[in-house]
Amino acid sequence: MKKILFLLFFTAAVFTGCKKEEKSDNPFFNKYDTPFEVPPFEQIKAAHFMPAYLKGIEEERNEIKVIISNPDKPTFDNTIKALEYSGQLLNKVSRVFGPLNSANTNDTLQKINRELSPILSKHRDDISLNDSLFQKVKSVFENREQFKLSEEEKKVLDDTYKDFVRSGAALSPDDKDKLRKINEEMSLLSVQFGQNLLAETNGYKLVIDKKEELSGLPEGVVAQAATMASGMKLDGKWVFTLQVPSMTPFLQYSDRRDLREKLFTGYFMKGDNDNTNDNKTIIAKIAKLRVERSHLLGYKSYADFALERNMAKNPQKVIEFLSKVWAAATPVAKAEASAQQEMITREGGKFKLEPWDWWYYTEKIKKEKYNLSDEVTRPYFKIDNVMEGMFYVANQLYGLEFTKRGDIPKYHKDVETFEVRRNGKHVGILMIDNYPRPSKRGGAWCGAFRSQSRDIKGKMIYPIVTMVTNSTPPASDKPSLLTPDEASTLFHEFGHALHQLLSNSSYPSVSGTSVPRDFVELPSQIMEHWVLEPEVLKVYAKHYLTGEIIPADIVDKLDKASKFNTGFITVEYLAAALLDMEYHSLTEPMDLDIRTFEKTAMDKYGLIPEIKPRYRSTYFNHIWASGYASGYYAYIWCEILDADAFQAFKETGNIFNKEVAARFEKEILSKGGTRDPLDMYIAFRGKEPGIDALLLNRGLK
């Protein structure tokens, strides 16, 4: 295709002399002529996506035909490599559509997504269930010793072959048909789940019109709520939403127990309101289809299927590990609940602690114990300073430099763009998009408009990385001032960004963050260890008005408080991780009643009634729409790794030890998915990690 385009262009240039290259109206059909070939967001219109997708699919289909009809004996180059480099246009448009649909969506994009999802599902199946193609891949795999492959190429081949098998390539034609139907239905259900969730989140607001109903709320939180109200044309009122930066401070500080209950109930009932956005039927269907799909592919349960290629390998190992941490954390959470109940009684309260009370009494006890609250620390965590702090850490460890650029296209005015360089050489582009808005889904994530790899001729392709958070936005009279948790989230996502930026692979499928779920959080979570290190705080945690460096006594309290409430944090998280495992350990397809299933699952482990799972089923986006099905455990699994890996720095007495950093980059960050995760870890650390550093880290030991 490219050759034909080139010829046309060449002819046109000859005949018209100075006439420039014929350009399509659709930016996806042109080479991006922007700095660093960043997607030209200003020119990209919703109407460009579908034609680009359809053409991309057609191109890839033709490329596959060429691979299949090649009369030569299948080789790594004519089959595996050819597959790796097929579908460039499809990749180009998906790389833009996916991130935009998460971070800046609208009705039109959502509609396109609904239309696309069965088309793409069919297209993927057309490739992975194509028998002629599979026979070629299989032949290369079986004759792999003949091809003198590099370690990376061996991994690419192994992944490709196993992906085909795991996608059903070895099934009978009848079973392939069944699988196709299941895939198509599942992909549609996931899209519906996500759209319902966004509608539920945006559809709720707590409007306050009497000042006395703001009792207990800090000034900054009130200002925030007023700004929110003005934005909704509710001047003179205050609005709280189900977005975390709006909801959490309300739960922490509002003296009005009835309003806390109202807001938190709005949160934990998302998708469970028996209205048009209800997600219960959708997830019951997904859960059932996943069992059917696993059976077709020869696995006992979805978890058995999903975990096979992970570090954990099987569900038993995950549940055993989660149960160990659960056993350590539950008594701590119960003690935390008792301390809160004691405070309620001491204050003359005649009620039992409920889930919507937890943040409020945690905050009060924290204040009593450490005389510390988020409001005391916020002024030291201005978002720009926090970002400077994370850039500083990356500079100390890896020698990276970050320069803000105003000349690079962005998809929303809130986006800040940085060029990343090392020793004067370009490394990549980093976009950061920090504040909540209705067009953005909740949570924080990191992605790439383009991943690092090398093109088919070996020329370096530099990454364009995007980091998205939902951090406390600026108010009318204040810049964005973060909680320590929010600062941690920024460092976390930045860790994923470094994994992308420092990736140094050749093949696209194994670059950057293309690693198993239960390994991918190592590079991100290790970054969280630097956030509250005194040496780092000294550099960035400066009062936003006076420039005063955060006082040592606050740092000390922050350190002590970081082990506070960890029973709750751990149990809340583990409850969701176990819920995920329960859904996906089902060995028979059945029609689930979601409320009953969830309750039974939580009772089985003995979740205390004062704590709700971090995600209830109906808003558990990770497992129904985000690829984390039977993978939510990965965060705490990776904590075994990150706690142990950070020790490697600590043990040298220097958290910026350049030798350890270089080894971390060489063995882990630069490697992407080119090696087995455990091998990478051992190459870095010299040994396997144990669970102790994790328990110590969380103050559970």
Ligand SMILES: [Zn+2]
């Ligand atoms: Zn992460």
